[in-house]
Amino acid sequence: MTLLYLIVGSSLFMLFILALHHWLGQSAIAPLADRETALRRFQEQLPDAGAAGATLSRDGLSALVDLGDADRFGLLLPMGRYWAARVVGRGGIRRWTLRDGALSLTLADFTAPAFRLVFADAAAAEHWQERLAALPQK
Secondary structure (H helix, E strand, O other), X not given: OHHHHHHHHHHHHHHHHHHHHXXXXXXXXOOOOOHHHHHHHHHHHOOOOOOOEEEEEOOOOOEEEEOOOOOEEEEXXXXXXXXXXXXXXXXXXXXXXEEOOEEEEEXXXXXXXXXXXXXXXXXXXXXXXXXXXXXXXX
């Protein structure tokens, strides 16, 4: 009977923490306002990566970051009200597709295995298609 109380009590406490987290606004996603904001957020996470430019998704909830290097690029992904930045290099992509301005990436690791970004304009989509075609897939 004690085990049952422990399991129920722990479950209720976890639900309370999740509800409090949401109620305090910690789960709200704030879109990126512009490229400068995306670059700043990326450089806050990875100051040594040397971000040179950024391409935002149409909804402002993710970005591809140009690192000034043909062999790697950056991803900026939302995690609640915070952002996760990562560098993807040679061999870091299993496959990618670009259809109707939407880029789908499947990465070679388990931390963020799938990524989808809808480009705001065709020129950005073409630029990243050329960049990704030059990278070898795993």
